[in-house]
Amino acid sequence: MARLFGTDGVRGKANVDLTAELALDLSVAAAHVLGEAGVFDARPTAIVGRDPRASGEFLEAAVIAGLASAGVDVVRVGIVPTPALAFLVNNADADLGVMLSASHNPMPDNGIKFFSRGGVKLDDALEDAIEQRMGEDWQRPTGASVGRVTTDLGAVEAYVAHLVSSLGADSSLEGLKVVLDCANGASSMTAVAAFETQGAQVIAIHHDPDGLNINENCGSTHMGDVRRAVVEHGADLGLAFDGDADRCLAVDAQGNDIDGDQILAILALTLKEEHKLASDTVVATIMSNLGFVNAMRERGIRVDQTKVGDRYVLESMNANGFVLGGEQSGHVIMSEFATTGDGVLTGLHLAARMARTGKSAAELASVMTRLPQVLVNVTNVDKSRAGIDPEINAAVAKANHALGTSGRVVLRPSGTEPLVRVMVEAGTTEEARRVADELAALVKQRVSL
Template identity: 45%
Template structure:
């Protein structure tokens, strides 16, 4: 069926793979996978479900609950919480499964379903393939006496808030810092301001009025101009811009300039290496991370290990190599000392802790290296088309790669969450960079 992409199941709400019917079948399949037939009637099994603020979340939450309870799983409904809270609570509440209903940074018309195992980590490709097989084949429901229950959990957000506060050094206060927090009208709209205020910061919250339809709309980590305007208008020291499910972050200085995930990873890697905390002297990032980050690490005797795009692949490489820091240029920062997945709020707290520790302003901490000029064009294509296999596109890519030999690199990939072809290149020669990206993007656009 091709349900799963790079980050769970995602699509336009109420159509395709993102209907109530598919969600019900996914719930039943996941429930059956995590509660085998031989296990029926034994100790209680449970699943925690969180969501962001999209209107379609109500529909999907109910459908997933029906599917899960039909296979004997007891469902604990967390309501709107950040994605990393689901990973945390799946583990701390001894759940067999965690589910987050969110399309992250995507527009409101999209939604998605992400699964976490009992260890709090996202499921492997192999487990997702098995669940997809069960969706296609169908599963037998539990006996009437073994149907699961569902109930609301009122303190899920509070548990996450209390945990997040423990991730900065004991006794440290954020008093004296004026912080703009942009919650993208999403899942962290209550948790993030609460954490910052309880740690002593003066908080200017924006993007905290979700109405079911305004998540990520002209706000959050993908539209940092809103956060920048608030930082400048309020004379804030720093801005923290989260995405719709709060697993991504961008940091802004007092003038509204933005630091992406690469710059944050450079800061944390260098600091952790100084403290002897960076396991294996290695940072894990994706093929999208800037060449400047790699040069910065090499200059300090550290290693950059690259993976395919997707924070789950970063985490898999981190676990395989016993590394504890990784992430993506897009703002997923994964610190397995603190969380099982990208956590925008916790990454933001680590940045604030560095401001307090060093006494330096955000501007002095958020530009660790000089970026190699990089350009990314996202080309949308029609559903069902395969532009990357078109002869003109293949020729354009080959020509671009030939021009960049010895002076840059080209990366072409299809998005795993949207019908987009991402055309990215890096090159010291800005005019050559623009030309090769425009040539390839133009060929893709014509073929799509």
């Protein structure tokens, strides 16, 4: 049986894979496992938030019911970004946080992410323990021992104040015109307020969520509208968030994309100049472009590469005392201010770097040269078999040998979607495309459902 938890919580199509019953059972099991692990106080408190998608309404109700039935007091904070939920758990010294979101996934999907005290994601061992406890008989509290439920829809204001304070008292974004694509998601409640508080002129697009339009042809997975808006309005910078605002991608004044690797490079150099980059090291994943690794090496910065997933980036940061890490997809973790990836925080610090230096986004992004990279998603395959199939492994090894030091292949099953990703970097786009297509065809042939 496949593991229930993926690289970023439990995800699936809402009311098909991710049902109210599953959400309730998961919440009860989480309460028991974390309580027995010594995470909880005698009377534990959980904070529950969600992104705007419609299915979050019934899943939120199920999670709250499960926690309260297990004796956990619950504070419902409504629609908030995932990093806001993590911040609120830490800020309130709560015992548990639960976020209902499928991040960048389409609207019909949803997900459940658990945060422990301090606003940190659970490790694999705790997730496995929760999965094993689901459906077990348990002693139910009664009377005054059941959990109580309260609502605090104003908690997000404390998060926005935290974002603004992270820039420092003398930091201003006055003079910058910024387009913000909120993906009709949770950043609609935070991003505009944060940037306007710092003096930026803001043009907001896709900031009117109705429960059905989250990530629909907008946000960090569909950059066309933010590119057009930047050029149309003569903006200095465009920022695109995903549905739960834990990632951020950018666009320069000419409408050219600035990906997560480039943003990470800009922030790494900023921290190094300020003597704040611990061990002169930045953490990235195996999917980061070789151009990023080369640029960092040339400037005396080491890159510690992990498995894909911001949780693994964070694990390395916590274990080694590193302060900056991220992914090409736009997840960036600045541990001085956040315990998880935070798109709005990232965008604010990128804009602040522009304001302080007087440099354009394009100038800052030119610190690295991206090698041509092609990513092919292979659907309708058994992703659990792709990494162990001997013919696929042999083909990947052969391709890596042929590319040599000027390229590489990474083939991996997605942790959040039912597909296999084939990523190829090479000296030219044409060569990368040829190799990627050949490997994708082989994956389709060997492990097709």
